[in-house]
Structure formats: structure tokens, C-alpha cells
Amino acid sequence: MNNTPSPEKQVELLETAECGIPRFGMMLRESGNAPLRSSGIDILQINTGYICNLRCRHCHVDATPERREMMTRQTMQHCLDALEKSAIATIDITGGAPEMHPDFRWFIERIREKLPDGELLVRSNLTLLSEKGKYQGIPEFLRQHRVTIIGSLPCHTQVVVDQIRGKGVFDRSIKALQLLNRLGYGKEESTLSLNLVYNPPGPSLPGGQGAIEKEFRQILLEEHGIFFNHLYTITNMPINRFLGDLLETGTYCNYMKLLADTYNPLSINNLMCKTTLSVGWDGTLYDCDFNQMLRLPLLPPAPQQISMFNEETLRNRRIMIGQHCYGCTAGAGSSCQGSLL
DSSP states (O other): OOOOOOHHHHHHHHHHOOOSOOOHHHHHHHTTOOSOBOOOOSEEEEEOBSBOSOOOTTOSSOOBTTOOOBOOHHHHHHHHHHHHTSOOOEEEEESSOGGGSTTHHHHHHHHHHHOSSSEEEEEEOSGGGGOOGGGTTHHHHHHHTTOEEEEEOSOSSHHHHHHHHOTTHHHHHHHHHHHHHHTTTTOTTOSOOEEEEEOOSSSSOOOOHHHHHHHHHHHHHHHHOOOOSEEEEOOOOSSHHHHHHHHHHTOHHHHHHHHHHTBOGGGGGGOGGGTEEEEOTTSBEESSHHHHHTTOOOOTTSOSBGGGOOHHHHTTOBOOOOGGGHHHHBTTOEETTEEOO
16 A cells, blocks of 8 residues: 655645754755755756656655656657757666666667767666566666666665565565676676665664675675675655655654754765756656655756756756755765765
8 A cells, every 4th residue: 555645745744744853944054055056967867757666665756567657758859968968977867667668778879879988877676687578688788888787775685675675576686786797797897887775774874885885795795796886875765655654653753853963064065966957757857856756846947847958057056955855964965876975
């Protein structure tokens, strides 16, 4: 049963819940960081759709096999046009499970043509990479186009992963990582990068990124012979499915207080919204993937659609903020690229 409130209800709850914490905007002002503005567009993060073969408990996208929101090829072309007329050096493809999009391979090929020397990232739950049939050959395709793979692996133990992601997911993920290693991914001597993403299993901040990476590296190598380049720790955002769990367990205010109490102003300059532009499946522009999930588009007068892309008007835009932003500024900070400090 889906216990996730609608995006509109989530925003209302985040902005009105009496949890005894200050407004995020006030924290920014008191720490001398208001108003929050972007400093350029280094990364274009493109969400191709919310369909996914898994139904993970901590998913901030609320992705499921039943979701049908999917980017059209025309919108993909608008993204390519934006890339061609800008200085953007990194494209970050996400979902859902982006591999499930019928135009996934076409899109990757076109991006690499326009970004021959830039970085092209694909975020994967890993499980589809080891499947036969419809998705067979995707790992080899990604290697051919020099795609960096960001693989989500919430733990290095079967019990925890299967509890969060579903029965059998751990074994499928391990099989995919072993396949990627055989193709040259994750090895020190290789240029093919394989990075992992870790989320805490519950309402707590992730531990130190370096220590967790060391633990993952040792256990995955000793028990499964797996190599990877980096591990990124990401704080669970109080939105979508994770928010639903917080409400169901009565831990919402406790978690929000934890985030607010550990607000770290040193994280502000490295926030991903300062250098990333997020594109929704329908072409709507957002400051980050989390704002996208809450349907909080760019503040006017910034263009609202990728078809209206203008790097000059977007590079110093004022950023839309809310109480959920505490998730990126707590502790060592959090972003799609991991810890900020």
C-alpha cells in the first residue's frame, strides 16, 4: 500500500508542521548565506522518467513499475540543444531506472556525440544490468560510450538490501557489479568509473563517507571479489516514500529536528543546486532533483522549460528553498555526488 502523500500535501506538511525548528530561510540569513543563488551550470541532471523495476523503501522519487511518466524524444532533443549551446561539461542521467526508457540508448549515443570529452553519468539500481533479454547488453553499451556508472547499494549485506529493496535484489546487484568489473569498470588502471551510493537504512545521518567507503571496499572485495572507485553517502530526504515512512512511524519531527540541529553552514557553498540544473521528465526545470519531486520549479524570471534554456539567465538564478533543504545541509552535507565536506 502506498502511504506517500501527494507532492502538494508534502510541501504543505513540510512548511506548516509544528516540529519546533526554524525556517530554513532564517537559518540561511543567520549564517550569512541568504539569498541562496546558483553560481553556474556545471551539471545538467536529466530525469528520464519515474518507472522502475524496484520499489525501494527509501526512494525519494517514489518510483515503481507502475509509474508511466516518461520523457519524450522531443524533450530529450531540447536537452541536447541546451547542451550544444552551453558550457555544461557533465550530463547526469537518472530516474526511476533510466535503462527502462525505450530511447535510453539513442539518448546516450546523442549525448556522447555532443559531449565527446565530457563526463556522462548514469544512475542505476544495478539489477537490470545483470538481466537477460530486453536489457541484455546494456553494460557493454555503457562501456562503449565511456559512461560513468553510479550504482545504488544501500548496504553490503543481503539482509538489509533485500529488506529495503526486495527479495533477491542483493544477489542481482552483486552479479551486476561482478559483470561490470569483468568489463573493466571499477579497476584502478581503468578509465571506466564505477561509483556506489549509500543511504542510511533509517532516520539517521550517514556516517563518515571515508569510513563507510573503506568498510564497503573491504567487505565487497573479500566476500565477492568486487572493486569500485568511490562510494557516495547521501542523506535520506524527508520527501516521498521516506516521508511516508516517517509519518507512519511517528518519527517525522524527530528526524526534522535532527536535520535542523546539525545544520552546517560550511556545506552551503558546495550544495548541488548551486552548480546543477535539474530537468524533469516533462522538460520542467528545477534547482535540484528533490525540488523536482515536490514540484517546486525554478523561481521567475528564470525559464521554466528546457525548451526555453538560456544559460545566461540561469547561471545566477535565485534558488527555490524549503524545509526539506535541511537534508542537504545537515552534518557533512549531502548531494548526488555524496558528502559535501
